[in-house]
Amino acid sequence: MLLIDGSYGEGGGQVLRTSLSLSVVFGKPFKIINIRKNRPKPGLQPQHLTCVKACAEISGAELKGAELNSQELIFIPKKKPINKTYTFDIKTAGSTSLLFQTLLYPLALSEGGELILKGGTHVPFSPPYHYLKYVFLPVVDSLGLKAEVSLEKAGFYPKGGGRIIAKIPPWEKFRLPKFAEGFDPENIYIISLISENLPSHILERQAKSAKERLLKKKLKPKEEILEKIKSDSPGTMVFIYSIDRDKVKRVGFTELGRKGYPAEKVGESAVAQFLEFLKTNTQIEKHLADQILIPISFAIIKNNKKNFKYTTSKITKHLLTQAWLIPQFINEINIKILGKEGKSGEVKIERK
Structure with missing residues (x-):
């Protein structure tokens, strides 16, 4: 049984979610200790416990330690997931996006399935729904992994209550895309979103403000999308995403509004993140850099390719943690991170 130290690197929920996902895919049992040891509230919180129970449900897993605040867990998957509709409710504003990414690979690499996920859809410290739809999923589609998501209701902090639907077919064709050097934005999109109980002027x-900041840098947005959406808690967001001229790479940047934070600042801050990324002249922004390590690893081992590499705007603890963890489940893969934490660098995924 694999023994995983949950305090390694970023020491948060990512170590647990990646271990759960890959354990189900490969049928490898594991024990994880020091779960979320580096967090103010260590151990399993509601969103992490939902991930554990969801992975257990789809794989018929035996569990030990699956309770709130637990810092140790034994997970023994018993079967491959079957194609059906699964419903999971986090019951807080915990991230539905992170739950989706945890379940994506076990379902795509078996028979596929449909997910109904309830919880937070636009919350801090996780990719919002719009990031999944307009950045993450289109990029992994270039690897052959296809999935569709739709948003029925937004979930902002603190109540959550959002609802997303995901349809995941079996992943049948594995390929590696060609990334052009750097990032040359061909199309830029502004999405301004608010809950329907807030005034339209926001x-x-x-x-x-987002458009004006872009135009100052001679970057013309192709489209501005204004969305009002149902939610239990009030909330706002600006999401900037861009498609590279190579038609494959995408980047996305989010700023969530909050009480006392001017609407103009929300728009300006989202654009500022985009501009900072462009200054690095790298291919992939820091969040996607760690999120695509798993699907690229699968594409390499299934496609008999020897390696794949890309540059990233920032080497994060999340990236370093994934590079350490994934090869423990996928023995054929070695992941090298070239550069210093906090700086731009290069990621190399190699077949051993």
């Missing part, structure tokens, strides 16, 4: 001010 929506417009967010979008206007």
